[in-house]
Amino acid sequence: MTELQKVFLFYTAIYFVVKGALFLGFYVFLIMWERTARLKHKKYREIIEERRRSEQERWKVAYELCYKKQSVPLAPALKKVS
Structure with a gap:
């Protein structure tokens, strides 16, 4: 591996570690906030x-x-004359 590839892999690993730490931090913070x-x-x-x-x-x-007052029945309406 060249020196440039090693540097790239190192910074990529650091990126994923920081990203995971931020995710974990936000997750814990949101659980506490909830x-x-x-x-x-x-x-x-x-x-x-x-x-x-x-x-x-x-x-x-x-x-x-x-x-x-609501339970008292009202007077029955006049029956229809058929």
């Missing part, structure tokens, strides 16, 4: 659920009146 995003999303979902529960309790009477 984990924090999932934890944050879970926390926000819990906060939203707690707010919904408190609103449900706060407006319990209004909700019950609304449900009661």
Whole structure:
């Protein structure tokens, strides 16, 4: 092998090592970032659920009146005379 071929193979090997290290670094970074995003999303979902529960309790009477009003059947329409 000539000196030029050895230099080329050396720099090619360094290129692939650096490329693999960057890939691995980005992969680990994205996994950690995804984990924090999932934890944050879970926390926000819990906060939203707690707010919904408190609103449900706060407006319990209004909700019950609304449900009661919806469950009362309306007066039957006049029957068709055939």
